[in-house]
Amino acid sequence: MSRLSRKFKVPDPLANLYDFANSLDLRHFVHHGMQHREADELAGPRELGAWMSRRGLLSTGARITPAMFEAALDLRSNIRDYLQRDAADRRKAKDAVGALNRAVQLFPLAVEAGHRGMVLRPARSDALAGLSAVVGELYTASIDGTLDRLKMCASEECRRVFFDRSKPATRRWCMSSLCGNRMKTRAYRERRRALA
Numbered sequence: 001m002s003r004l005s006r007k008f009k010v011p012d013p014l015a016n017l018y019d020f021a022n023s024l025d026l027r028h029f030v031h032h033g034m035q036h037r038e039a040d041e042l043a044g045p046r047e048l049g050a051w052m053s054r055r056g057l058l059s060t061g062a063r064i065t066p067a068m069f070e071a072a073l074d075l076r077s078n079i080r081d082y083l084q085r086d087a088a089d090r091r092k093a094k095d096a097v098g099a100l101n102r103a104v105q106l107f108p109l110a111v112e113a114g115h116r117g118m119v120l121r122p123a124r125s126d127a128l129a130g131l132s133a134v135v136g137e138l139y140t141a142s143i144d145g146t147l148d149r150l151k152m153c154a155s156e157e158c159r160r161v162f163f164d165r166s167k168p169a170t171r172r173w174c175m176s177s178l179c180g181n182r183m184k185t186r187a188y189r190e191r192r193r194a195l196a
């Protein structure tokens with residue numbers, strides 16, 4: 001879990017997945033007169049190591065190589081591509097599913113019995129092993145249905161991944177008061193312009 005996952009009430013079993021998908025911040029809207037700047041928490045192998053370390057996902061002092069870093073970015077972009085689709089469409093999106101499968105193959109998991117019952121453990125043992133936790137969360141969230149509630153904000157200027165806590169699970173914006181309103185105002189203006 002992280003400060004942000006707690007703030008937005010993302011269930012803890014999904015927190016690493018949520019944080020990982022949002023380590024790329026593409027928001028570029030103006031809010032309260034301030035231009036939001038796009039940012040990438042995973043700017044390089046060192047930053048990836050720090051990101052993992054903060055979440056207890058770094059169990060070795062070994063270096064993250066450039067190839068490992070590429071595998072991590074590939075995993076993130078394919079997870080984001082999967083999550084940006086409507087929950088009902090994801091499973092049928094052949095290209096996205098194929099690409100996500102190729103990316104997760106580098107993060108194999110093994111079942112292990114422990115004091116909490118059966119758990120998924122990384123099958124890798126190198127510096128990138130801890131990132132398998134993100135893939136494990138994808139799997140368990142898919143089993144318990146919470147993955148369908150992990151969505152990407154429909155605003156092109158936002159693209160944050162959010163957890164939809166609404167009962168019907170039909171939310172399209174990370175924050176209705178922010179992204180939803182901005183999009184509605186724009187649609188209204190465009191309709192007015194079309195009528196003028």
Ligand SMILES: [Zn+2]
Pocket residue numbers: 153154155158159160173174175179
């Ligand atoms: Zn948004």
